[in-house]
Amino acid sequence: MDSTTESVKKEAAGSGNNNSESKDENKKDDQMFECNICLDTARDAVVSMCGHLFCWPCLHQWLETRPNRQVCPVCKAAISKDKVVPLYGRGSTKQEDPREKVPPRPAGQRTEPEPGTSFPGFGFGDNGFHMSFGIGAFPLGFFTSTLNFGDSRPSAAPRGTQQHMEEQFLSKIFLWLAIIFIAWLMMA
Amino acid sequence: MANIAAQRIKREFKEVIKSEEVAKCAIKVELLNDSYTELKGEIAGPPDTPYEGGNFVLEIKVPETYPFNPPKVRFITKIWHPNISSVTGAICLDILKDQWAAAMTLRTVLLSLQALLSAAEPDDPQDAVVARQYKENLEMFQLTARHWTNVYAGGPHVNSDCDEKIKRLVDMGIEDHQARAALSSYNWDLERATEQLFS
Ligand SMILES: [Zn+2]
Ligand SMILES: [Zn+2]
Numbered sequence: 001m002d003s004t005t006e007s008v009k010k011e012a013a014g015s016g017n018n019n020s021e022s023k024d025e026n027k028k029d030d031q032m033f034e035c036n037i038c039l040d041t042a043r044d045a046v047v048s049m050c051g052h053l054f055c056w057p058c059l060h061q062w063l064e065t066r067p068n069r070q071v072c073p074v075c076k077a078a079i080s081k082d083k084v085v086p087l088y089g090r091g092s093t094k095q096e097d098p099r100e101k102v103p104p105r106p107a108g109q110r111t112e113p114e115p116g117t118s119f120p121g122f123g124f125g126d127n128g129f130h131m132s133f134g135i136g137a138f139p140l141g142f143f144t145s146t147l148n149f150g151d152s153r154p155s156a157a158p159r160g161t162q163q164h165m166e167e168q169f170l171s172k173i174f175l176w177l178a179i180i181f182i183a184w185l186m187m188a
Numbered sequence: 189m190a191n192i193a194a195q196r197i198k199r200e201f202k203e204v205i206k207s208e209e210v211a212k213c214a215i216k217v218e219l220l221n222d223s224y225t226e227l228k229g230e231i232a233g234p235p236d237t238p239y240e241g242g243n244f245v246l247e248i249k250v251p252e253t254y255p256f257n258p259p260k261v262r263f264i265t266k267i268w269h270p271n272i273s274s275v276t277g278a279i280c281l282d283i284l285k286d287q288w289a290a291a292m293t294l295r296t297v298l299l300s301l302q303a304l305l306s307a308a309e310p311d312d313p314q315d316a317v318v319a320r321q322y323k324e325n326l327e328m329f330q331l332t333a334r335h336w337t338n339v340y341a342g343g344p345h346v347n348s349d350c351d352e353k354i355k356r357l358v359d360m361g362i363e364d365h366q367a368r369a370a371l372s373s374y375n376w377d378l379e380r381a382t383e384q385l386f387s
Pocket of ligand 2: 048052
C-alpha cells in the first residue's frame with residue numbers, strides 16, 4: 001500500500017529524477033492551500049472575496065470573536081459570512097468531522113447562465129416562464145407553465161439561500177398574477 | 189490550552205526559527221515551557237535609533253484563544269520609549285489590542301515592535317513622561333533612550349555625564365534605577381531630581 005502511494009507521488013511529481021527538488025515543490029504546493037489562521041491544510045475550505053483561504057471553522061471562530069469588526073484576518077478587508085465562497089475540490093463530498101458548534105459552511109451560489117433568447121424587459125429566460133399570451137390555448141397554457149415553473153429549471157437553488165428565497169417569491173407572484181387574471185376573465 | 193493555540197505556536201515556532209530575520213540576529217523566540225503558553229522574545233534595536241546595538245527581551249504569553257486574540261507581550265528589558273512604560277514594560281501598540289488579526293504571527297508581532305522602536309507615536313503614549321520629553325525636547329529624549337539602551341540592553345554608547353549624576357544620587361542613598369528614572373524624567377536636572385526624590 002505504501003509503495004503504491006509512493007510511486008503515485010513520484011509520478012505526480014513528474015519524471016522523479018531529483019527527489020529533493022520534487023519534495024520542495026510539493027511543500028510549496030501544500031503551503032498554497034494552508035489556512036491563514038491555523039496554518040494547517042485548510043479543511044472545509046472557504047475563500048473570502050479578497051481571495052484569502054481559510055478553514056470554515058477557523059474563519060467562523062474569527063468572525064464570532066469580533067462580531068463588531070468583521071475584517072479579513074490577512075488583509076483586513078471587510079468580510080462577512082454571506083460573502084465567502086466554499087471550495088469544492090475533487091473528492092470533497094465526504095463530510096469529515098463536521099464540528100457541532102460550527103454552522104454548516106455557506107453554500108455555493110449558482111447563477112444561471114444568460115439565456116440566449118429572452119424577451120426584452122423580462123429576464124426570466126426560456127427555461128422558466130414563457131409569457132404565452134396566445135389566444136388559442138391561453139388559460140391552459142398559462143396554467144401549465146405557471147405550475148411547472150419550479151420543475152422546469154435545471155436545478156433548484158438549495159433551501160435557505162438568497163436564490164431560493166427569490167425563486168419562492170417570484171413563483172408566489174406569478175401564482176397571484178394568474179389568479180387575478182382568471183378573476184378578471186370571469187368578470188369580463 | 190486549546191489544541192489550536194498550541195498547534196499554531198508549534199508551526200510558528202518553526203517559521204520564526206527559519207526566517208531570515210533570525211539569521212541577521214534581528215528577532216528571536218524561545219520556548220519557556222512545554223505547553224507553548226510562555227515564550228521569551230528578543231529583538232535587536234534598529235539601526236539609526238537610540239536603541240541601536242541594544243538587545244531587548246520580551247515576555248510573551250499566549251492566551252488559550254490564540255490566534256483569535258493577540259498574545260500578551262511586554263518588555264522585560266527596561267526601555268525609554270513613548271509607547272512603552274518605563275516602569276512596567278507595558279506596550280501601547282494597536283495590533284496587540286483591537287487591530288489584531290488572526291493571520292498575524294509572533295514573527296509579525298516582533299517585527300512590528302521593532303518598527304515601533306524606529307517610529308514612536310508620541311500622540312498615543314503609554315508613558316506620558318517619556319512622550320512629553322519626546323515632543324518637547326527630542327535631543328534630550330534621544331540621549332536618555334541611548335543611555336537606557338547602554339545600561340539595560342547592552343548598547344555601546346556610554347554617557348559619563350549621566351553616570352556621574354546617577355552616582356551623586358546613589359551616594360546619597362538612592363537606588364541606582366530609581367536615580368536614573370528620576371533624572372530621566374527631569375531632563376537630567378540633578379537639583380530637580382533630588383528635590384523630587386527627597387520630597
Ligand atoms: Zn484553519
Ligand atoms: Zn483578505
